[in-house]
Amino acid sequence: MVTRATDPRRLRKGFAIGNLVPALLLAVACWALPLRWWVMDVPVAIVVLGLIASSALSLADERRARKLLRLAALALLGLGLLLIGAFALSIAFLSGVHGPFGAFGMILMGLVVLLLLPYAVIYPCVELWWLHQLEQAPVAAESRTETAPALPLDGTAA
Amino acid sequence: VTPRALARLLAAYLAVLCVACLGLAFTLHVSRSTAPKRSVVSVWHGGHRIARAVVSEHAEQTLAQHDSAPGTLRVIEDVLDEAPLLTLSPALFGLSFVPARDGIEVTYGGHGSLATPDDLVKIGAYNSSVSFGDFKLKFGVDAKVAFAYFARELDVPVDELLAHGKFRRLSLRRRSPAGEVTAPEVNVASLDAAVRGAGGYLARSVDAEGKFRYEVDGASGEETPDYNLPRHAGATWYLAQAARHSGDAQMRAAVQRAARHVISNYYKDCGSRRCVTGDESADLGSSALALLAFVELVESDIAPELLGRVTELSEFLRSQQREDGEFKHLYDRNKREAIDVQFLYYSGEAAFALSRAYRVTHDRRNLDAARRALSRLVEQPFWYIGWRYYWGAEHWTCHALDDLWDDAPVPAALDFCLDWQEFVRNTAVEGREASPEYDGASTSGPFVPPQLVVTATRMEAAVATLSAARRAKISASRLEALERGIQRSFAFLLRYQYLPGPTHLMPDPDMMHGGVPASETDFHVRIDYPQHAAAGWVEYIRLLQPQTSK
Numbered sequence: 001m002v003t004r005a006t007d008p009r010r011l012r013k014g015f016a017i018g019n020l021v022p023a024l025l026l027a028v029a030c031w032a033l034p035l036r037w038w039v040m041d042v043p044v045a046i047v048v049l050g051l052i053a054s055s056a057l058s059l060a061d062e063r064r065a066r067k068l069l070r071l072a073a074l075a076l077l078g079l080g081l082l083l084i085g086a087f088a089l090s091i092a093f094l095s096g097v098h099g100p101f102g103a104f105g106m107i108l109m110g111l112v113v114l115l116l117l118p119y120a121v122i123y124p125c126v127e128l129w130w131l132h133q134l135e136q137a138p139v140a141a142e143s144r145t146e147t148a149p150a151l152p153l154d155g156t157a158a
Numbered sequence: 159v160t161p162r163a164l165a166r167l168l169a170a171y172l173a174v175l176c177v178a179c180l181g182l183a184f185t186l187h188v189s190r191s192t193a194p195k196r197s198v199v200s201v202w203h204g205g206h207r208i209a210r211a212v213v214s215e216h217a218e219q220t221l222a223q224h225d226s227a228p229g230t231l232r233v234i235e236d237v238l239d240e241a242p243l244l245t246l247s248p249a250l251f252g253l254s255f256v257p258a259r260d261g262i263e264v265t266y267g268g269h270g271s272l273a274t275p276d277d278l279v280k281i282g283a284y285n286s287s288v289s290f291g292d293f294k295l296k297f298g299v300d301a302k303v304a305f306a307y308f309a310r311e312l313d314v315p316v317d318e319l320l321a322h323g324k325f326r327r328l329s330l331r332r333r334s335p336a337g338e339v340t341a342p343e344v345n346v347a348s349l350d351a352a353v354r355g356a357g358g359y360l361a362r363s364v365d366a367e368g369k370f371r372y373e374v375d376g377a378s379g380e381e382t383p384d385y386n387l388p389r390h391a392g393a394t395w396y397l398a399q400a401a402r403h404s405g406d407a408q409m410r411a412a413v414q415r416a417a418r419h420v421i422s423n424y425y426k427d428c429g430s431r432r433c434v435t436g437d438e439s440a441d442l443g444s445s446a447l448a449l450l451a452f453v454e455l456v457e458s459d460i461a462p463e464l465l466g467r468v469t470e471l472s473e474f475l476r477s478q479q480r481e482d483g484e485f486k487h488l489y490d491r492n493k494r495e496a497i498d499v500q501f502l503y504y505s506g507e508a509a510f511a512l513s514r515a516y517r518v519t520h521d522r523r524n525l526d527a528a529r530r531a532l533s534r535l536v537e538q539p540f541w542y543i544g545w546r547y548y549w550g551a552e553h554w555t556c557h558a559l560d561d562l563w564d565d566a567p568v569p570a571a572l573d574f575c576l577d578w579q580e581f582v583r584n585t586a587v588e589g590r591e592a593s594p595e596y597d598g599a600s601t602s603g604p605f606v607p608p609q610l611v612v613t614a615t616r617m618e619a620a621v622a623t624l625s626a627a628r629r630a631k632i633s634a635s636r637l638e639a640l641e642r643g644i645q646r647s648f649a650f651l652l653r654y655q656y657l658p659g660p661t662h663l664m665p666d667p668d669m670m671h672g673g674v675p676a677s678e679t680d681f682h683v684r685i686d687y688p689q690h691a692a693a694g695w696v697e698y699i700r701l702l703q704p705q706t707s708k
Contacts (some may be wrong), residue, residue, distance in 0.1 A: 074159070080448055092179035093244065096186030097254055097327075099591030125168075129161050149425050
């Protein structure tokens with residue numbers, strides 16, 4: 001049974017628009033920093049542009065939407081893991097040099113993880129999982145749903 | 159990508175990352191509590207190292223022949239542990255040392271050289287900073303300065319040294335002269351010595367014309383060419399307090415010269431009123447702090463003739479106040495009009511100065527202006543979501559709170575200062591592994607030595623808050639927490655005041671005596687550093703002596 005919440009078409013649109021959120025956050029977070037460093041700027045710029053492009057193309061081209069969303073999710077996940085890895089190694093480096101640095105370090109670490117994890121790891125993982133689920137479902141399901149009439153008000157459909 | 163494959167990938171990534179992090183931290187870690195492996199013996203004279211030996215035993219006897227020479231100090235530092243460095247890239251190299259605790263050892267072509275924290279202070283390797291716009295961060299060791307030092311020591315070009323030299327980090331602990339293991343006691347005697355020391359430092363730095371030696375690097379003896387009029391006035395204010403507290407003739411004479419310097423050079427017309435300025439654009443802070451100093455000089459009877467100036471400057475400050483209590487911080491002398499802009503500190507300084515002026519002028523307009531300004535200062539901006547978690551530098555605000563409490567109390571200001579002090583206590587340094595001596599300091603970040611002036615300003619505010627809170631009869635537990643925080647932070651400040659401090663690194667220790675440096679590794683003493691620290695100390699002495707407290 002396909003509900004409004006599991007309707008592939010709606011979800012595809014949701015993820016296409018949803019990609020703009022991490023794109024915006026990454027762009028703001030990166031360019032708000034007062035220091036420019038190409039090692040940081042270039043990958044973030046590529047992922048941000050990729051996310052925006054995938055959103056636009058997914059909305060415009062239904063046939064290629066899955067592929068584009070998958071590519072964008074993988075890129076975002078890759079960047080998220082890269083950033084978390086870099087951050088964890090930085091903390092390990094500073095911890096090795098200075099010893100445990102107490103509550104301040106823990107707060108800082110927690111804050112960065114909280115900021116990164118939902119947008120750059122959990123979100124693309126959910127997106128990839130959904131895309132996989134979609135592939136496993138009969139191909140006809142999506143096309144039938146996409147051409148189906150508007151959903152009834154009780155939120156269910158045959 | 160199947161969910162199972164993704165989960166496996168993430169698990170593998172997490173495992174590799176954990177192993178890499180643990181391995182990195184373990185490789186770079188040095189112990190600070192093991193038995194010494196060897197000792198570095200250095201002999202210092204007149205701020206210069208004149209001899210050095212690295213020995214594995216009998217350190218006490220090594221280079222002992224220098225002990226009899228006057229003005230010479232033999233320093234023994236134990237090497238407790240060592241670790242490799244991750245990289246020689248300047249930024250990461252700079253971050254690879256705990257300032258004031260770690261040394262560097264370099265071997266090249268069978269020869270070795272070593273830099274202790276004392277050496278790094280002397281070569282200015284701790285003075286580097288990275289600026290992000292207006293924000294300045296000090297990081298560990300300046301790699302370029304350190305590389306140049308080792309290249310000189312080993313007589314090899316820097317590039318060659320970096321290509322073939324082997325660098326290591328050393329964990330050092332000073333054995334002799336032994337540092338204080340426990341925190342200094344905070345009592346009337348220790349505070350009195352500190353207050354007199356800071357006053358003496360400032361008095362000695364006032365020249366015949368009344369100008370302060372503005373900023374001096376204790377490690378090199380060099381002066382900074384800058385000057386700042388509000389800071390001149392602030393230092394004059396504290397010097398007047400110190401002269402009053404100690405009755406010292408040299409301080410009295412110096413503060414009179416410093417006040418005269420303001421009047422002779424900077425006391426000018428601002429429209430129909432008089433103000434303190436060195437420019438066509440008069441700032442509020444210079445007049446406010448000069449007013450504060452003049453009130454102190456009148457009250458203490460050091461310069462009662464300044465009462466007229468107090469009245470004039472009070473009028474100028476009041477004329478700059480808006481209806482809502484805020485001040486216009488500039489006055490354009492050419493256009494004869496106030497400019498409605500605001501800068502850090504000035505409103506608090508004006509509120510405090512007007513409150514103090516009321517004491518000697520008994521003009522209720524000053525009291526009313528101060529009360530309105532204070533009420534405005536502690537308003538919580540509803541549009542700023544971080545207001546519960548962020549405070550600016552509010553020491554002048556809390557001074558004003560204290561001073562107004564008897565005649566025009568502002569309860570909201572007391573809540574504000576108490577909350578701020580709770581924040582200060584909660585964020586103070588506690589149990590930093592490499593530097594337990596920093597306990598109680600207001601932190602400038604977990605990886606740098608705390609800047610003393612940051613703690614100093616917060617503590618002068620803490621003492622003012624304690625003074626008002628006692629009279630407001632707040633709960634005993636809150637008073638106790640506030641006072642415990644003050645004692646802990648003052649112990650940190652007292653530890654690093656130059657009484658006499660590491661004199662072996664100073665070319666002129668007598669000149670620096672009583673000064674309060676920027677930090678343990680930055681020997682610069684600017685005139686406002688002792689001012690802020692000692693303004694809190696002198697007030698706390700009054701609170702510790704009930705018969706003289708307010």
